[in-house]
Structures are given as C-alpha cells and as structure tokens.
C-alpha cells in the first residue's frame with residue numbers, strides 16, 4: 001500500500017518535474033550542487049536539506065528540517081557565517097569536502113575531512129543525518145568521512161550521540177541558538193559530563209546550570225524518565241562514551257532540544273494538532289538549578305521549594321541578599337567520637353567535585369572504607385540495578401543534592417553524621433530550615449516552579465507497533481472485555497507490559513467519548529489513577545495503551561468466594577484509602593475538575609502490590625473551576641460509599657440476597673440501626689479488624705450514601721475521616737435506595753443517551769437534577 005503510494009508520488013514527480021529531477025534526490029556528487037530554493041529529500045520523505053531564513057531573519061542558512069514540519073530546523077551548517085543573498089550553492093569537492101560557496105566561489109563554510117576519497121557522495125539519510133561517504137564503500141557509519149550527527153546544533157535527534165569519541169577527542173554536544181531568529185551559538189550548551197560517572201548537564205557559558213543524576217545503568221537518575229517512549233542508552237568503553245536515545249515507535253517524531261533561553265526540552269510532535277508538546281522541560285523547578293542551595297544542603301519541593309542543611313551540618317552565616325547561606329560541619333563533627341551514617345532516600349546524588357568510584361566494592365565495604373577516612377563525607381551505590389553495587393565516595397563539600405523530581409527515580413545516599421547527633425530521639429531529624437524569602441526569587445522562578453509542562457501530551461503509537469505488542473491482538477493476549485471493547489495484554493519493545501484497550505467500532509464509546517478519555521487521562525497524574533501511556537488512531541481503529549495491572553480488578557477478588565480471602569484487612573484498608581485519595585485528587589487537586597461517574601469495583605484496577613488505580617474515564621465529565629458544585633461532588637461520594645461497603649463485605653450491592661433487606665445498603669442500614677454493623681464484614685476478616693475501626697469505616701460508608709445529598713460528606717471530608725481516627729463522626733441517616741423502590745429501573749443518563757445501569761447507579765435523581 002505505502003509503496004504503491006510512494007510509487008505514485010514518484011511517478012507524478014517525474015512527470016511534473018522532469019526538468020528539475022535533482023530536487024527530489026537525497027544525494028549530491030561532485031558534478032551536482034544545490035542552489036537556494038532546491039532541496040535534498042531523504043528517501044522516505046522524512047527530512048529535507050536546503051536554504052532557509054530563521055524567524056524574522058533576512059539571512060540565509062543551510063539546514064536540515066522535518067519535511068512535514070518546515071519550521072523545525074534540526075541542524076544548521078553555517079551557524080557562524082550567515083549568507084546575505086540567495087546566490088549561495090552547496091557542493092562537494094572531488095576529495096569529499098562539503099562546501100558552501102558564494103557568488104564569486106568564495107567559501108562560506110566547509111566540512112573538515114580526515115581523508116580524501118575518489119567517489120564521494122553526500123547523502124541525506126532518513127535519520128536526519130547528512131553523511132559523506134565513498135560511493136564504493138558500504139554505508140555503515142564507520143565509513144562516513146563526515147556526518148552532520150558529529151556536529152550537533154541545538155537538537156539531538158533519535159540515534160545521535162551526545163558525548164566523547166575518545167580516540168579522536170571529538171566531543172559532540174548541543175549549543176543553543178542565540179535567539180529564535182539567530183542560529184549562531186548562544187550561551188548554553190548541553191553536554192555529557194563524564195567525570196566519575198556520566199551525567200547530563202546544561203551549562204551557561206562554563207557555569208553548570210543543571211545536572212541530572214548519574215547514569216545508574218538504566219536511566220539518568222532523578223530527572224523525569226519516559227522509558228516507554230524511547231530507549232535511553234549510555235555506551236562507556238575505551239573508544240567512546242556517549243548518550244543516545246532511540247524511539248521505539250519510529251513514526252513518533254521527537255527531539256531533545258536546547259532552546260535559546262537554556263531550557264532542555266524533550267518534545268514530541270502531535271500530528272493532530274500540528275504542535276510540539278514538551279514532555280519534559282528542564283529546569284522547570286527551582287530545585288533543579290545546579291547547587292542553588294549552596295554546599296551541604298538539600299533542596300526539597302514538597303509544597304514550597306526550600307533548602308535544608310544536611311544532618312551533621314549547620315548554617316554558618318545568616319543568609320544575605322546575594323547568597324542563601326552555607327552549611328558547615330557542626331562543632332561536634334570531630335571524627336573522633338565514632339561517626340555513623342544516615343540514609344537520605346530518593347535524592348539526586350551530589351556532583352562529583354571530589355569523589356571516587358570503585359565498582360567492585362559492595363555497600364558494606366563502601367561504608368567501612370568511608371568510615372576510615374575523615375574527609376569522606378558520604379557514600380552511595382554506583383549501580384542501582386539488582387541489589388545495588390559499586391561504591392561512590394565523596395570527599396569535601398556536597399554540592400547539588402535535591403529530592404528527585406519523579407517518585408522513585410532518585411537514589412539513596414549515606415551521609416556521615418557524628419554519633420553525638422544521632423542519640424536520643426531516633427526519628428526526629430531536626431533540621432535547620434531555611435526558606436528563601438519569596439522576594440528574593442525572580443518572578444519567573446516562582447512561576448516556573450508551579451507550572452508543569454509535561455501533563456498535556458500523549459504519544460501516538462502506530463497500529464503496526466500495537467499489533468506487534470499484542471501478537472496481532474491474539475486471543476491468548478486477551479485480558480477481558482471492557483465496557484467498550486476487548487482489552488489485551490501487550491509488551492512494548494522495551495519489555496514494558498501494557499494493557500491495550502481496543503475500542504470496537506460498534507461500541508458505545510464514540511469519537512467524543514474517546515477524545516474525552518484521552519484528554520482527561522493524559523492530563524491526570526496520580527498514583528491512584530491508571531496511567532495512560534499513549535494511544536493509536538489509525539484507519540478505523542481507536543486504541544488506548546495503559547500501564548499494565550497484573551492483579552486485574554477489585555471485583556475479581558471481591559466477588560469470588562475462592563479469592564476473597566486473598567484480600568486481608570490491611571489490603572482492603574489500603575484499597576479504600578487509595579480510591580479515596582484518587583477521587584480527592586480528581587475533585588480537588590487536579591488541574592481539571594473531574595467527576596468519574598462510573599466508579600465500580602470492576603473499574604478499580606490493582607497493581608502488583610495490590611494498590612488501587614481508578615480506570616475507565618469514558619463517561620467522566622470535566623467541570624470548570626467554579627462549576628463543580630458541592631452537590632455534584634457529593635454524588636460521587638455515593639459511589640464511593642457503596643464501593644467501601646462492598647469492599648468490607650465482599651458482597652455486590654446489586655445482586656445482594658438476604659431475607660430482610662433487598663440491597664447491601666439496606667442490609668448495612670438495618671444492622672447499623674441494631675448496633676450490629678460489624679456483622680456486615682466479610683467473615684474471613686473478622687479476627688483481623690478491631691471493632692472500633694470497622695464501625696468507623698461502615699459509618700463513613702453510610703454517611704456517603706445518605707438519601708439527602710446535602711448531608712453527604714465531600715471527598716475531602718471522607719479522606720479526613722478515614723485518615724484521622726480521632727475525628728468524631730456524625731450519625732448517618734437513612735441511605736438512598738435502600739428499598740426495592742430505588743432499585744428497579746435505574747437509568748443513568750450519560751452523554752445524552754439513556755443507558756440501563758449495571759453497577760452502582762444510586763445517583764439517579766441527582767444526575768437528573770443537574
């Protein structure tokens with residue numbers, strides 16, 4: 001199909017442009033040249049090379065860009081030598097040197113050559129690499145005489161190397177443009193710092209602006225990692241040390257760009273909107289600026305960015321207007337009284353100003369070695385894969401420690417502390433807290449600290465890659481049938497397991513619901529919400545790719561008498577609290593105000609540690625900031641109340657059978673009135689939970705399902721009630737739909753369509769009322 005299409009294009013090109021065939025070529029030889037206005041196009045039409053004027057500039061430059069995104073220049077040849085007219089030509093000398101000539105054949109720019117060849121060809125490859133090679137040799141990269149990938153501009157494309165060729169001494173690094181109109185080298189560079197262990201750093205001139213944690217064998221620690229989108233690689237041998245990333249999904253267009261203001265951004269092309277979206281942009285937070293807290297302190301970002309002296313250090317000078325302060329070793333640190341180490345978890349390791357690495361030591365030997373030497377201030381594992389291995393030791397001041405940006409991608413470090421400071425209260429780690437006065441921060445810092453750029457994007461997968469990941473949507477890979485189509489288990493090329501939801505064309509979920517779901521989940525990030533990794537819209541297919549949940553859904557355990565005993569009391573409490581936290585985030589803390597509207601046990605997925613994740617946002621609704629009235633919020637409280645009671649009792653609300661009550665709610669209410677609420681609980685738990693706690697949970701559940709919506713607590717109140725065991729709870733009133741009257745014919749209006757309800761549709765009247 002695609003070949004036919006290309007062939008057709010090719011034929012029409014030949015037909016129409018038969019006079020200027022050179023335009024569509026991807027290579028030049030010494031007898032040919034490229035004039036301003038002509039282009040080289042890579043073989044599958046991905047990249048173009050030609051002359052351009054950036055932004056508002058009048059000058060001409062030779063560059064490479066995406067054919068379908070002409071404004072995105074990924075490489076510039078004559079950055080330092082703008083061309084003032086449109087008479088320049090690009091050609092290749094007989095020996096193989098690329099030259100850019102002006103009208104009088106003066107050289108504007110040329111490529112360097114290590115050796116000359118007889119039959120040179122310059123070719124623009126589909127990777128975006130412009131290479132010079134000998135026509136008679138193979139095209140493996142070792143044989144390139146020259147390649148643009150060795151001379152990056154501000155953009156690192158997939159497959160490009162950032163780092164060092166140790167044999168030739170060539171360092172490949174990115175240099176920012178001066179401005180959007182001027183590609184000449186700006187103040188910022190992005191380089192691989194190879195001192196001790198490789199890490200990525202952005203520099204302002206020669207000053208470090210920002211550094212990642214060291215390469216830990218799998219990722220650069222402590223900066224956001226999107227390893228399901230691309231495969232990061234560090235090669236470190238005697239010939240070369242470099243970083244490279246490769247896209248798993250070649251139709252996805254992504255770049256790593258250093259922009260003129262010094263931000264390093266990973267960008268992904270959203271073809272539908274025809275915009276670039278940043279999935280990370282650094283620095284975007286105060287703490288990410290290199291060493292900004294000064295020596296021996298840690299920068300954290302809990303609610304506000306703040307600096308704290310490390311344990312064993314104290315603030316020397318009160319901060320003045322230019323410097324926040326310096327933390328120095330406290331008086332008691334004399335290295336005589338028997339020092340100990342305390343662990344700081346999930347941090348970015350300090351810079352290797354004075355540090356050593358021994359890869360064959362383990363963590364115990366590392367500790368012993370560090371303890372022996374008074375100047376050793378801290379140690380850590382150099383590799384975190386497996387049980388952890390290797391020994392890093394720091395001597396002298398510890399610079400640039402910060403809490404990791406994403407949970408769980410930081411490392412642990414052990415800091416030397418005098419024994420005298422460890423005695424007494426073992427948990428209280430008293431810190432000198434040094435909150436920077438807000439007036440000292442430039443406004444832009446505060447703004448960027450709060451804005452998070454990476455929550456409004458989602459990657460597009462090709463149908464071919466999704467199909468490959470699920471063995472052609474094979475029945476063996478099928479996990480089940482969701483509300484709107486089958487769900488498959490899949491494995492991406494990086495090994496990550498995913499759940500693939502393939503929406504059937506005749507499913508209730510139309511284009512609108514689909515967009516709704518994508519838009520929503522892509523913007524939501526919470527540990528109790530299932531994470532959308534990407535989607536695929538191709539031909540008639542609409543496919544969503546989620547993180548994989550090995551333990552299926554809550555209903556799978558709850559309503560199966562052979563499995564309910566796998567859910568102990570502690571697990572159920574964690575599930576209930578997790579769902580409550582997820583809902584609270586949806587209602588209150590996410591940028592959008594979201595009402596889920598279809599919360600039920602089958603939509604609560606469980607990860608490998610049985611942590612709950614809310615899924616299936618196909619019917620969810622987004623509300624504007626003020627639109628979300630307390631009444632609407634309280635509606636979802638009902639769903640939650642039912643789910644809570646189901647989780648405690650292992651009984652489904654709807655097909656509940658009991659002689660006296662017709663629903664679980666009615667039964668719970670009857671028991672509550674008789675002061676026998678604890679009888680509701682699943683018998684397998686009866687020895688695990690205390691009577692008081694159990695009563696409390698049932699109380700909260702019943703408060704959520706009260707007949708009058710105005711009486712129901714908000715999710716914020718629910719979370720407080722569940723987590724703070726000392727809050728006194730009000731007595732619940734009669735629940736809604738506790739009798740047969742409410743159970744029959746419940747119809748939930750969803751997106752204009754009436755739908756017969758299968759789950760906990762206890763909110764009919766309120767939904768109508770809105």
Ligand SMILES: *[C@@H]1O[C@H](CO)[C@@H](O)[C@H](O)[C@H]1NC(C)=O
Pocket residue numbers: 103104105
């Ligand atoms: C530039 O070089 C070309 C090819 O070598 C030649 O034909 C042309 O006359 C030269 N132009 C000038 C102005 O020297």
Ligand SMILES: *[C@@H]1O[C@H](CO)[C@@H](O)[C@H](O)[C@H]1NC(C)=O
Pocket residue numbers: 102103104105106107108
């Ligand atoms: C072409 O380049 C040469 C050498 O750089 C320079 O001397 C000459 O003035 C340039 N000619 C034009 C028309 O720019």
Ligand SMILES: *[C@@H]1O[C@H](CO)[C@@H](O)[C@H](O)[C@H]1NC(C)=O
Pocket residue numbers: 110111112151
């Ligand atoms: C060519 O090599 C020279 C000297 O090594 C260097 O100054 C120049 O920047 C190089 N030019 C290019 C385009 O790499």
Ligand SMILES: *[C@@H]1O[C@H](CO)[C@@H](O)[C@H](O)[C@H]1NC(C)=O
Pocket residue numbers: 027029121135
């Ligand atoms: C390479 O050389 C062969 C034989 O001389 C020739 O047919 C072919 O066109 C050349 N390829 C390029 C890209 O110039």
Ligand SMILES: *[C@@H]1O[C@H](CO)[C@@H](O)[C@H](O)[C@H]1NC(C)=O
Pocket residue numbers: 137138139140
């Ligand atoms: C050049 O590389 C391409 C893709 O890697 C390969 O298909 C082709 O056979 C190579 N050509 C030669 C002459 O080695």
Ligand SMILES: *[C@@H]1O[C@H](CO)[C@@H](O)[C@H](O)[C@H]1NC(C)=O
Pocket residue numbers: 178186187205260261
């Ligand atoms: C680059 O640095 C120079 C001084 O080193 C400064 O004057 C200039 O404003 C800086 N440019 C940018 C874009 O930061």
Ligand SMILES: *[C@@H]1O[C@H](CO)[C@@H](O)[C@H](O)[C@H]1NC(C)=O
Pocket residue numbers: 187204205209261262
């Ligand atoms: C980079 O340094 C220049 C001065 O050398 C300064 O004006 C500029 O603000 C610095 N940029 C950043 C992002 O810190």
Ligand SMILES: *[C@@H]1O[C@H](CO)[C@@H](O)[C@H](O)[C@H]1NC(C)=O
Pocket residue numbers: 272273275277456
């Ligand atoms: C993408 O485009 C759609 C409509 O064309 C718009 O609603 C949406 O906000 C856009 N998304 C972004 C991230 O710009």
Ligand SMILES: *[C@@H]1O[C@H](CO)[C@@H](O)[C@H](O)[C@H]1NC(C)=O
Pocket residue numbers: 317320321322323
């Ligand atoms: C602020 O502290 C720095 C470093 O301690 C010092 O060099 C500078 O003079 C101090 N400035 C003022 C105004 O005290």
Ligand SMILES: *[C@@H]1O[C@H](CO)[C@@H](O)[C@H](O)[C@H]1NC(C)=O
Pocket residue numbers: 358359360361365
């Ligand atoms: C690394 O540690 C091992 C085990 O303690 C030791 O034998 C070796 O000499 C150390 N290597 C270096 C370079 O210090």
Ligand SMILES: *[C@@H]1O[C@H](CO)[C@@H](O)[C@H](O)[C@H]1NC(C)=O
Pocket residue numbers: 356372373374375376395
């Ligand atoms: C402590 O470590 C430093 C840095 O490696 C070294 O220079 C010094 O000799 C060591 N001191 C002792 C007593 O081992």
